[in-house]
Amino acid sequence: MAATRQRVHADDLADSIGLGSEELAMRKRFLEFDDDDVQRLEGMYGLTHEHVDAVIEAFYEHLLSFPETTSFFRDPRLLEHVKGRQKNYFIRLTQGDYDHDYVTDRLRLGSIHERIGLPVRSFLGMYAFYLRQIAALLVQEHPGDPEHAFQKFHSLTKLLFFDIGLGVDMYIHQRERTIAVQQDAIRELSTPVLTIRDRLLVLPIIGILDTSRAQQLTEELLRSIRESRAQVVILDVTGVPAVDSAVANHLLQTVEASRLMGAQVIVTGLSASVAQALVTLGVDLTKLNAVGDLQGGIEVANGIMRYQVVAIDDTIPEVVDAGPDPEAG
Amino acid sequence: MPVPILKQGDCLIASIQSALTDADLLELRDELSERVGRYRSKGVIIDVTVLDVLDSFASRTLRTMAEMIRLRGAETVIVGIQPEVAFSMVQLGLSLDGVTTVLDLEEGLAHLDRSRRARVAHAGG
The missing domain is CATH 1.10.490.10 (Globins)
Structure with a gap:
C-alpha cells in the first residue's frame, strides 16, 4: 500500500x-x-x-x-x-x-x-x-x-x-x-516456523514480543501445526530480551492452544534474567515445559518422538549396495 | 441432529457432523457413557473437526463427558480442534484440562492403540 x-x-x-x-x-x-x-x-x-x-x-x-x-x-x-x-x-x-x-x-x-x-x-x-x-x-x-x-x-x-x-x-x-x-x-521476517524434521517444528522468536506480534505468532504456529501435523513444537525465546506478564500469558496461551491441537510445546532459551522476571511476576508457569537451550529442546523432542541420534562410526565398514561386482564378469 | 456413534473394535467414534445445540451435547454425553458400558469399550474418540466454535458450555460438557467415560472404564480423546477454535478457547480462558486432545482421527486411533499396548504389556508383566 x-x-x-x-x-x-x-x-x-x-x-x-x-x-x-x-x-x-x-x-x-x-x-x-x-x-x-x-x-x-x-x-x-x-x-x-x-x-x-x-x-x-x-x-x-x-x-x-x-x-x-x-x-x-x-x-x-x-x-x-x-x-x-x-x-x-x-x-x-x-x-x-x-x-x-x-x-x-x-x-x-x-x-x-x-x-x-x-x-x-x-x-x-x-x-x-x-x-x-x-x-x-x-x-x-x-x-x-x-x-x-x-x-x-x-x-x-x-x-x-x-x-x-x-x-x-x-x-x-x-x-x-x-x-x-x-x-x-x-x-x-519475524515469525518463521521451521520444520526441522517430519512433525517437529521450531519457532525461533527474535526481538520484542508485543500483543499483536504474539497473536500473529500463535495463529501462524497453529496453522503450521495443522499443515505439517506437528507432534512437537520447540519455541525458542533466546532472542527475546524481556518478558512481561502479558507476553508470559501469551506464551502460556500458545502452549495451551497447541496442546488442544495435539502438539506438545517445549520452550527453550529462557535467560536467567527472563526466568527471574517471570518468577517475580508470579505467573503460573507449571504448564510450561521449559528446557535450557535449543539443543536440549531437540533432545527432549527426540525422546518424545522416539528418535535416537547416533554418530556414524567409521571403523565399522558401511554397508553399501555397490551394484554388480565389476570383477565378477 | 443426533451425533452418529460408530463402533470400531474396542473404540467408539463420535463423529460430529454439524454445529451442536446444548441439548445435542448432553444427549451425546449420555449416549456415549451408556454405550461404553454396553460395548465394554476401552476408548472413545470425539471428532470435533467441523466445529468452528467451542463455547464455555461445550468445553465444560466435554470435560465432564471425559470424566464420566473415565469412571465407566474408558479413555477419551478429542480430535480435530481447529487452529481458530484453539486460539479463541485459550483467549477466553476455556480449558480442557485432563482431557487428551490430538490433531486428527488418525492420531486419535494411534493414541488409543498405544494405550491398549501399554495396558496389555502391563497385564502381561
Missing part, C-alpha cells in the same frame, strides 16, 4: 495525506488567514518581484555559511536549480490563489526536502530567514508608516506558517510511511 501511495499523481498529494479542502479551510481559519490577507499579499507582488534576486542570493549565502546545510548543495548545477525553485517559491507567495495547486506545490517542496534529508530545524530556519528579509524590505518600503508595513508582514507570517504546517506534515507523513514499511518487513 505504501508503495502505491508513493506513485500517486502529484495532484492527489494533498488528498493522499488527508488534507481535503475542508481541512485546508480549517487551517486557514485557525491562522485567521482571510481575504484581506490575500489582498495585502497580492499587493506585495511588485516588492517581491523587484527584490527576489537579492533575497535569494542572500539566502544561499546564508545557507552556505553553515557546514550542515552546505553539504546539501555541493553540486553547482543543483544549486542553480534549487535557486530557480526558491525564486519561484518566493514570488509565488504574493501571487494569490492559495488553494489546491498552491498546497500541492508546498507539499511537494516539503517532500523533496525530507527526501534529501534536510533537518527540520534547517527547514524552519529557512522560513525565519525569509521573514527577516521581508521585514527589512517592508520597513524600507514604508518609511514612517510602520503600521502599514506591519500589517503586510502579518499577512505574510500567516501564509508562511500555513506553508510550514504543510511542509512539516509532509515530513511526518514520509517518516511514518517509512516506519510502516519497515514494520511490515519486520513482521514478515
Whole structure:
C-alpha cells in the first residue's frame, strides 16, 4: 500500500495525506488567514518581484555559511536549480490563489526536502530567514508608516506558517510511511516456523514480543501445526530480551492452544534474567515445559518422538549396495 | 441432529457432523457413557473437526463427558480442534484440562492403540 501511495499523481498529494479542502479551510481559519490577507499579499507582488534576486542570493549565502546545510548543495548545477525553485517559491507567495495547486506545490517542496534529508530545524530556519528579509524590505518600503508595513508582514507570517504546517506534515507523513514499511518487513521476517524434521517444528522468536506480534505468532504456529501435523513444537525465546506478564500469558496461551491441537510445546532459551522476571511476576508457569537451550529442546523432542541420534562410526565398514561386482564378469 | 456413534473394535467414534445445540451435547454425553458400558469399550474418540466454535458450555460438557467415560472404564480423546477454535478457547480462558486432545482421527486411533499396548504389556508383566 505504501508503495502505491508513493506513485500517486502529484495532484492527489494533498488528498493522499488527508488534507481535503475542508481541512485546508480549517487551517486557514485557525491562522485567521482571510481575504484581506490575500489582498495585502497580492499587493506585495511588485516588492517581491523587484527584490527576489537579492533575497535569494542572500539566502544561499546564508545557507552556505553553515557546514550542515552546505553539504546539501555541493553540486553547482543543483544549486542553480534549487535557486530557480526558491525564486519561484518566493514570488509565488504574493501571487494569490492559495488553494489546491498552491498546497500541492508546498507539499511537494516539503517532500523533496525530507527526501534529501534536510533537518527540520534547517527547514524552519529557512522560513525565519525569509521573514527577516521581508521585514527589512517592508520597513524600507514604508518609511514612517510602520503600521502599514506591519500589517503586510502579518499577512505574510500567516501564509508562511500555513506553508510550514504543510511542509512539516509532509515530513511526518514520509517518516511514518517509512516506519510502516519497515514494520511490515519486520513482521514478515519475524515469525518463521521451521520444520526441522517430519512433525517437529521450531519457532525461533527474535526481538520484542508485543500483543499483536504474539497473536500473529500463535495463529501462524497453529496453522503450521495443522499443515505439517506437528507432534512437537520447540519455541525458542533466546532472542527475546524481556518478558512481561502479558507476553508470559501469551506464551502460556500458545502452549495451551497447541496442546488442544495435539502438539506438545517445549520452550527453550529462557535467560536467567527472563526466568527471574517471570518468577517475580508470579505467573503460573507449571504448564510450561521449559528446557535450557535449543539443543536440549531437540533432545527432549527426540525422546518424545522416539528418535535416537547416533554418530556414524567409521571403523565399522558401511554397508553399501555397490551394484554388480565389476570383477565378477 | 443426533451425533452418529460408530463402533470400531474396542473404540467408539463420535463423529460430529454439524454445529451442536446444548441439548445435542448432553444427549451425546449420555449416549456415549451408556454405550461404553454396553460395548465394554476401552476408548472413545470425539471428532470435533467441523466445529468452528467451542463455547464455555461445550468445553465444560466435554470435560465432564471425559470424566464420566473415565469412571465407566474408558479413555477419551478429542480430535480435530481447529487452529481458530484453539486460539479463541485459550483467549477466553476455556480449558480442557485432563482431557487428551490430538490433531486428527488418525492420531486419535494411534493414541488409543498405544494405550491398549501399554495396558496389555502391563497385564502381561
